[in-house]
Amino acid sequence: MVIQMGFENSTIKEIIGKYRRIWAINHAESVLGWDMEVNMPKEGILERSVAQGELSVLSQEFMLKPEFVNLVEKVKDENLNEYERGIVRVLSREIRILKAFPPEFVREMSEVTSKSTKAWEEARNHDDFSKFEPWLDKIINLSRRAADYLGYENEPYDALLDLFEEGTTTKDVENMFSVLEKNLKPILDKILNDGKVPSAHPLEGESYRREEMEKVNHWILEKFGFPLGMRSRIDVSPHPFTTQFGIKDVRITTRYEGSDFRRTVLSTVHEFGHALYELQQNEEFMFTPIAGGVSLGVHESQSRFWENIIGRSMEFIHLIYPVLKENLSFMNKYSPEDVYLYFNMVRPDLIRTEADMVTYNFHIMLRFKLERIMLNEDIKAKELPELWTEGMEELLGVRPKTYNEGILQDIHWAHGTIGYFPTYSIGTLLSAQIAYHLKSDIRNFDSLVGRGEFKPIKEWLREKIHRYGSIYPPKELIKMSLGEEFNPEYFIKYVEKKYL
Ligand code: MG
Numbered sequence: 001m002v003i004q005m006g007f008e009n010s011t012i013k014e015i016i017g018k019y020r021r022i023w024a025i026n027h028a029e030s031v032l033g034w035d036m037e038v039n040m041p042k043e044g045i046l047e048r049s050v051a052q053g054e055l056s057v058l059s060q061e062f063m064l065k066p067e068f069v070n071l072v073e074k075v076k077d078e079n080l081n082e083y084e085r086g087i088v089r090v091l092s093r094e095i096r097i098l099k100a101f102p103p104e105f106v107r108e109m110s111e112v113t114s115k116s117t118k119a120w121e122e123a124r125n126h127d128d129f130s131k132f133e134p135w136l137d138k139i140i141n142l143s144r145r146a147a148d149y150l151g152y153e154n155e156p157y158d159a160l161l162d163l164f165e166e167g168t169t170t171k172d173v174e175n176m177f178s179v180l181e182k183n184l185k186p187i188l189d190k191i192l193n194d195g196k197v198p199s200a201h202p203l204e205g206e207s208y209r210r211e212e213m214e215k216v217n218h219w220i221l222e223k224f225g226f227p228l229g230m231r232s233r234i235d236v237s238p239h240p241f242t243t244q245f246g247i248k249d250v251r252i253t254t255r256y257e258g259s260d261f262r263r264t265v266l267s268t269v270h271e272f273g274h275a276l277y278e279l280q281q282n283e284e285f286m287f288t289p290i291a292g293g294v295s296l297g298v299h300e301s302q303s304r305f306w307e308n309i310i311g312r313s314m315e316f317i318h319l320i321y322p323v324l325k326e327n328l329s330f331m332n333k334y335s336p337e338d339v340y341l342y343f344n345m346v347r348p349d350l351i352r353t354e355a356d357m358v359t360y361n362f363h364i365m366l367r368f369k370l371e372r373i374m375l376n377e378d379i380k381a382k383e384l385p386e387l388w389t390e391g392m393e394e395l396l397g398v399r400p401k402t403y404n405e406g407i408l409q410d411i412h413w414a415h416g417t418i419g420y421f422p423t424y425s426i427g428t429l430l431s432a433q434i435a436y437h438l439k440s441d442i443r444n445f446d447s448l449v450g451r452g453e454f455k456p457i458k459e460w461l462r463e464k465i466h467r468y469g470s471i472y473p474p475k476e477l478i479k480m481s482l483g484e485e486f487n488p489e490y491f492i493k494y495v496e497k498k499y500l
Pocket of ligand 1: 270274300303
């Protein structure tokens, strides 16, 4: 266990002093990014993307200044405590990644991805894959080159995956998915055959006014102890997200679609989980590179914990039912049990972001398979829609009828992020493993949730995970905090127990 140790080494102190400028640029970039999603008028996008591009070049320049790089190099041989070693690990990794890419490549990547994002939007507006296809070919090509620049041991996918989930290999992800495919498919078949878990619910069709659900979401966030107004905000954006400007300013967004209210509740709860991870960082890390969640997978485990383990539990439904009833007039037709079933429907369907807990990982499995093919095999983008359709049929028994329901549904590839998707499954599975350990320590977990007493749960998460920031790489953090390695079996058991 880490004790309060602070930063003592004089070279480390010098590094942190210099890093402050990079931190400030990142801070400004976060504010611009948040504003772009939440407030910016449509046509502001041109100037904003130029401003963001220039800022990121500036922060890279500072990071790669020889005097800064040399300090990081030099301090490696000194006697350092765990915090200090964390600083060195995080900075060395960032410097290594930045140095790997020649400037022409970075420029080309940023140009192609901003154009391909536009092309993807066009393609979606017309449900026409051919508008995106040439850009996807370029992205595939650039991604292969990126992997070569970064270097890898076994296959190119390893290099890209590591950017998002430090230390995780393609083999790890393959193992995770083989456990899932073997165990989860029979569970899904059984759920669908039994017919006890609904695949549709009348509550999906009930409409609400935005102000009504705003009240519900605020009430929930207050119960969670989200420091609204003090250290956080909630706003509205088309794609809900969390951003942290620092430990004391962490913001989330949600969306209001006007019906199917479970979606706004669960996305608010999900983003709260991300935000809590950032809010509960060790304040000693402020302005340093180790303040903040360590990887996308670990981050997603925090959001999924709140969304799936708490947000979809019977106790949570009972907790929020009176508030739902107070604000939604249709609610007097439905009991808490109805709401529970509605929150826990299982339906093999086409859209990843709308998928339930059981089918969700099959969506990721498909993307992982296709991404590996893109990097390892001589494939053209035009062959991918067919592979997508076949994959969906095989994994979930559904076939997209349009490109928008299929290969055009996610923005990730247009952004040039290949290797990102597996972190969603890592997080989802890890959340069940965390829940197991948390519940063994906090025996009255269910009744705490039912009473809306979240303090002990938050405290456990802070102690075990949040306060470490990015000191340890993800695998080490998991091993240290849970006493064992990442294990997908916990998720299988959780789903089995919940649904069967
Ligand atoms: Mg998330």
